[in-house]
Amino acid sequence: MSNPKLLVSGLSQVYYDEKSGRRLQALYKVTLEVNKGEFVAVVGPSGCGKTTLLNVIAGLIRPTSGTVTLDGEPLHGPASDVALVFQHPLLLPWKTLLRNVSWGLELRGVKRSDAAMMAKDVIKMVGLSGFEDHYPNSLSGGMQQRANLARALVLDPQLLLMDEPFVNLDAQTREVMQYELVRIWEATRKTVLFVTHDIGEAVYVADRIYVFTKRPGQVKDLVHVNLPRPRTLATKRTPQFLEYDARIWDLLELSFI
Amino acid sequence: MVSRVYSQRDSGSGLSKPEEEARSFRAQDKLEGLLHRHENTLLGLAGVVFFVGLWSAVSLFGLVPEYVLPGPLSVAISMYDLFASGAVVPHLWFSMQEFFVGYSFAALSGVAIGLLMGWYHRVNYFLDMLVSALYSTPRVAFVSLFLILFGVIGIWKTAATVFIMAFFPILVSTLAGVKLCEESYVKVGRSLSASDSQLIKDVVIPGSIPSIIAGLRLGTGLGLTAIVVGDLYGAQAGLGYLLFLYGNAFRTSDMIAVILVFSLAGILVNRVLGKVEDHYSAWKPSIAD
Numbered sequence: 027m028s029n030p031k032l033l034v035s036g037l038s039q040v041y042y043d044e045k046s047g048r049r050l051q052a053l054y055k056v057t058l059e060v061n062k063g064e065f066v067a068v069v070g071p072s073g074c075g076k077t078t079l080l081n082v083i084a085g086l087i088r089p090t091s092g093t094v095t096l097d098g099e100p101l102h103g104p105a106s107d108v109a110l111v112f113q114h115p116l117l118l119p120w121k122t123l124l125r126n127v128s129w130g131l132e133l134r135g136v137k138r139s140d141a142a143m144m145a146k147d148v149i150k151m152v153g154l155s156g157f158e159d160h161y162p163n164s165l166s167g168g169m170q171q172r173a174n175l176a177r178a179l180v181l182d183p184q185l186l187l188m189d190e191p192f193v194n195l196d197a198q199t200r201e202v203m204q205y206e207l208v209r210i211w212e213a214t215r216k217t218v219l220f221v222t223h224d225i226g227e228a229v230y231v232a233d234r235i236y237v238f239t240k241r242p243g244q245v246k247d248l249v250h251v252n253l254p255r256p257r258t259l260a261t262k263r264t265p266q267f268l269e270y271d272a273r274i275w276d277l278l279e280l281s282f283i
Numbered sequence: 284m285v286s287r288v289y290s291q292r293d294s295g296s297g298l299s300k301p302e303e304e305a306r307s308f309r310a311q312d313k314l315e316g317l318l319h320r321h322e323n324t325l326l327g328l329a330g331v332v333f334f335v336g337l338w339s340a341v342s343l344f345g346l347v348p349e350y351v352l353p354g355p356l357s358v359a360i361s362m363y364d365l366f367a368s369g370a371v372v373p374h375l376w377f378s379m380q381e382f383f384v385g386y387s388f389a390a391l392s393g394v395a396i397g398l399l400m401g402w403y404h405r406v407n408y409f410l411d412m413l414v415s416a417l418y419s420t421p422r423v424a425f426v427s428l429f430l431i432l433f434g435v436i437g438i439w440k441t442a443a444t445v446f447i448m449a450f451f452p453i454l455v456s457t458l459a460g461v462k463l464c465e466e467s468y469v470k471v472g473r474s475l476s477a478s479d480s481q482l483i484k485d486v487v488i489p490g491s492i493p494s495i496i497a498g499l500r501l502g503t504g505l506g507l508t509a510i511v512v513g514d515l516y517g518a519q520a521g522l523g524y525l526l527f528l529y530g531n532a533f534r535t536s537d538m539i540a541v542i543l544v545f546s547l548a549g550i551l552v553n554r555v556l557g558k559v560e561d562h563y564s565a566w567k568p569s570i571a572d
Contacts, residue, residue: 084474104476116471120489120566129485130475161566181475 029098030059031217032083032185037092038242039078051242052078056092058236058245060185063215067228069274070238076221077113079243080187083219084110096185106134109178111188115170117162117177123149124158127176134181148180149173151210168199172206179214188220192227201259204230208257225278229253229270230262237277247277353536361540371525375544378510378522381438382548385445386506393453393502394495400454401461401491402483418451423512430516441513441521448509449502456498460491492563496556503552507545 039053052075060066070076081087083094085104094101096108109130117126124145131141149155152172162170171191178186192200208231211218222228228235235249251270253261261267318325335355341347342354349357365371400407400414425447426440433439464487472482488495514523522541529538 086470086474104474106476110474112467112471112474114467116465116467118468118471118486118489120492120563122566133472133475133477133481133485163566177475 031062031064031097032060032219033093033095033098034058034079034083035093035095037079037082037094038090039075039082039087040090053082054242054244056243056245060217060219062217065211065218065220065231065233067220067222067232067235068238069222069225069228069235069278070243071240071278072223074238074240075243076223076238077189080110080189080219080221083185084108084187086110106181107184109181109183109186111174111178111186111191113189113191113193115162115167115174117165117170117173119162122159122161123154123165123173126162126173127180130177130181145176145180148176151179151213152176153206166199167195168203171195171203175207175210179210179216184217186216186218188218190222190224193222193224200227205259207231208255212256225274226262226271229267229274230257235274237274249274249277350533350535353539357536358539358543361534361536362543365537365540365544371522371541371544374520374522374525377438377520378441381441381513381521382445382506382510384438385442385509386449386502388442389446389449389453389502389506390499393450393498394457397454397457397495397498398461398483398487398491401458401464402479402487407458414451414454418455422447422451426512426515429513435517436519441510441518441523444509444513445506448505448512452501452505453495453498456494456501457491460494460498461487463494464490489563492560496560496563499556500553503549503556507549507552511545 035057037053037056038051041050041052042048043050056079058066058068068076068079078087082089083101085101085108096105101108117123118129121129124142127149128136128138128141128145131144132138136144146155146158149158152175154169154172154176157165157169162173165173171194174191192203195203204227211231220228220231229251232251235251236245237247237249238244239246249270253264253266253270338355342349342352353361396410400410423444426444429440429443433443468486468490469482472486477485510521511523511526514521514527518524518527522544526538526541529535529541
């Protein structure tokens with residue numbers, strides 16, 4: 027077996043609530059791995075610590091115990107090889123779409139004109155060409171989420187973390203965005219860790235799915251999704267898809283009680 | 284819009300009735316458009332005209348003696364004389380220097396310290412008591428201190444008064460702006476491994492621009508007040524000095540003319556600030572529309 031790209035081992039996270047004085051265990055001994063070029067999803071009920079998991083991997087939170095390694099190297103703090111796609115688009119309202127996407131590059135000292143060129147390519151990839159000079163508040167929710175994805179992709183990260191990026195979109199836009207994400211991933215083959223509570227979404231996008239329990243979040247099961255690629259929206263209507271969907275529901279339902 | 288549909292449908296059929304209607308529609312549209320676009324300015328002018336009319340009426344009917352409240356015409360003449368004779372120019376120039384020096388220092392240090400206090404908790408705690416104490420002190424009281432510190436001659440006594448009046452509102456507004464800044468934008472920046480100074484430049488400052496501008500506006504009003512207050516004791520030049528000179532000589536209409544110079548200065552500075560604000564809020568959809 028080759029070494030995984032991302033290895034999370036024995037990760038526990040405890041929050042201390044200052045008001046109530048209570049300790050809150052968000053994650054308990056989570057161990058998971060993502061191989062290079064693999065699309066892995068984490069599915070779990072609300073509040074199972076999925077977002078915490080991503081924040082720890084992204085280096086925004088220090089873990090209580092356990093380790094996170096990327097290519098065998100331990101991660102401490104935000105790494106330039108890791109990009110996080112937030113649940114909310116969180117585009118800076120005072121920057122145009124182009125400058126929002128190129129921002130991460132500019133922060134890294136890439137010359138503004140070079141950054142703009144790279145950003146334009148990615149903006150085209152996510153289907154937002156022609157909107158480069160628009161400000162975020164003139165873009166629809168779906169477009170803002172595309173821009174959010176572009177902001178992460180432009181950095182050409184070794185690892186792409188996605189935190190329920192489509193949860194705030196309407197049902198139709200969500201379908202389209204799932205399709206777009208699969209299309210872009212199949213073209214780029216990035217290493218992705220994708221967190222969601224939407225089972226159908228996880229089955230549709232991922233190669234493997236870690237099913238989490240409710241809080242404190244632990245890995246309950248691992249499901250390999252052997253649906254053929256390229257996947258289209260029609261994939262969602264196939265019997266195999268529905269089978270996976272039902273299987274994960276069963277796994278999850280037990281932990282809802 | 285309506286007119287365009289009309290004229291297209293009937294094009295080529297000569298001057299039919301709808302075409303004529305369309306023309307008058309168009310003329311009307313233009314006028315309405317013009318009125319609509321300049322509505323705010325027109326309303327503003329109407330307000331001024333109304334007030335001046337009221338003022339004229341009071342003085343025309345002799346409700347108040349001329350030496351107590353001269354009419355707008357006398358004040359206009361005084362204003363003209365003030366500039367035509369050049370009597371106001373050295374004082375205006377003197378006061379402008381006082382204001383510029385005091386206000387620039389206040390703006391630069393107020394914004395900078397406000398940003399630092401908002402961003403670094405330790406700086407905040409270090410300065411918090413000091414700022415609260417001075418902010419709630421009637422700062423006009425410092426004039427006598429500045430008189431002793433800087434002496435009567437020169438711009439420094441009044442410049443310092445402008446500074447101490449304008450500095451605190453600018454500081455406090457900036458600080459409030461930073462605190463209002465969306466925490467999640469900072470988080471995005473951090474995930475993109477932005478440094479503190481990059482975050483301040485790209486997130487905190489643009490995010491608090493509205494508050495900073497509001498503070499600068501407040502500071503303008505107080506700074507102009509300081510020019511008058513700073514000249515209260517023993518001043519030899521400046522608009523405030525001129526104001527007291529005319530007041531003591533019962534030259535009421537000259538006095539009001541000087542007050543108007545202050546108003547115009549206030550309008551001017553606020554216009555400039557408005558332009559700065561527009562520049563930084565190009566991204567905002569207009570609420571008025």
